[in-house]
Amino acid sequence: MPTQQTVLTGESVEERNKKTIRSVFDVFVNKGDFSIVDKIYSPGMIDHQPLPGATEDLDGVRYTIAGLRAGFPDLHVTIEDMSAHADYVVIHNTWRGTHLGEFLGMAPTGQYIEFKGVVVWRLLDNGLIAERWGIGVESNMLEVLGMRRLAPSARGAARSQARRNDRPGSVLVPLLPGKAERWAAVQAELGAARRPAYEASRRRAGIVRESFARQRVGGQDVVVLQVESRDPALSGRKLRDSAHEFDVWLRDAAAEVFGSDPWAALAEGGAAEQGHLWSSVTSELVAR
Structure with missing residues (x-):
């Protein structure tokens, strides 16, 4: 499949797909506008790394974002980098928020969290999101919350300081x-x-x-x-x-x-x- 395809509007498939993935965060996650879900996701969408307790389908996507926004009312995700290859889009993003509500059974701590992750998306020919693969998003979030320790805290602090x-x-x-x-x-x-x-x-x-x-x-x-x-x-x-x-x-x-x-x-x-x-x-x- 060629790396550059053209849709009827004249823009490449890659650019169209980037816009769709950007709207996931700008509209759905950051603003909590659930009305966009049916407009950008395929009904048979599969999330290969859902949040604990969430199903791998579109209902699981809604459950995940609803839970995140309830636990972190000021949740905001910044896309740091984005690239596209044919039907795939890969992003590196930073998640920020304050733990003011119950999340995954954990009582509010008032803790401000910040963590990073990489996500790969596959979109269909019609521009709808078909699949999602998270790399480090869930594990990094749980680590920051102290729900799961993946690396010594001192080492993590040193990395954060050096990469500021x-x-x-x-x-x-x-x-x-x-x-x-x-x-x-x-x-x-x-x-x-x-x-x-x-x-x-x-x-x-x-x-x-x-x-x-x-x-x-x-x-x-x-x-x-x-x-x-x-x-x-x-x-x-x-x-x-x-x-x-x-x-x-x-x-x-x-x-x-x-x-x-x-x-x-x-x-x-x-x-x-x-x-x-x-x-x-x-x-x-x-x-x-």
């Missing part, structure tokens, strides 16, 4: 058929023999955090590349244009498994299984 002035950038790239094992082998090299070169490369590009999250989306293996830096597009250009031996090797390896250079897509402004996350704060490389 950094911005996210993300792109979705499909894995070529039969290349999943090769991609896993590349990541294994990044975590072992090539780790020092990998870390040095990311620091040269000004990246403080990079992750590759692999998921099964719409029957296809895809990888969401996410970076955090002062200027993600600039970091993408540095990696795209670098003649350094390691950077050339990684671009070639990416081209072999994706058929393209994901950092070039990032330069254009462009959790998962078997992935990794690297952070300059802790110099860690952990499996995801």
Whole structure:
């Protein structure tokens, strides 16, 4: 399927789909306007990572947003980065709110929360939302509320401090058929023999955090590349244009498994299984 299609209005399918996903947050989540649900979601929509207690269908979507807005009356979600590829849209967003109402059986604490996540959406040819995959949204929220601890608090605080002035950038790239094992082998090299070169490369590009999250989306293996830096597009250009031996090797390896250079897509402004996350704060490389 081509990456740029045109609808009758003259705008690309990708741009139309971006507008739809933006309305999910601008109208539905942030304003609590439930009348938009039937206008932007397919009746058979599937949410693959629903909130605990919610079903995976459209009723579950309504239940989730209603519960969130009851628990956090000032809930507001900011889309930090958005990219589209054919029928898919991937976003990195920040959720903020104050816990003033009961939420998932937890009494109000008055706690202000802020957490981040990545979401992948698939839309139909008619522009309606068909599927949703959340990467870190639910787990990050529960962690902030103290309902589930995923990492030492001191480490999390250090990361937050170091990334205060950094911005996210993300792109979705499909894995070529039969290349999943090769991609896993590349990541294994990044975590072992090539780790020092990998870390040095990311620091040269000004990246403080990079992750590759692999998921099964719409029957296809895809990888969401996410970076955090002062200027993600600039970091993408540095990696795209670098003649350094390691950077050339990684671009070639990416081209072999994706058929393209994901950092070039990032330069254009462009959790998962078997992935990794690297952070300059802790110099860690952990499996995801």
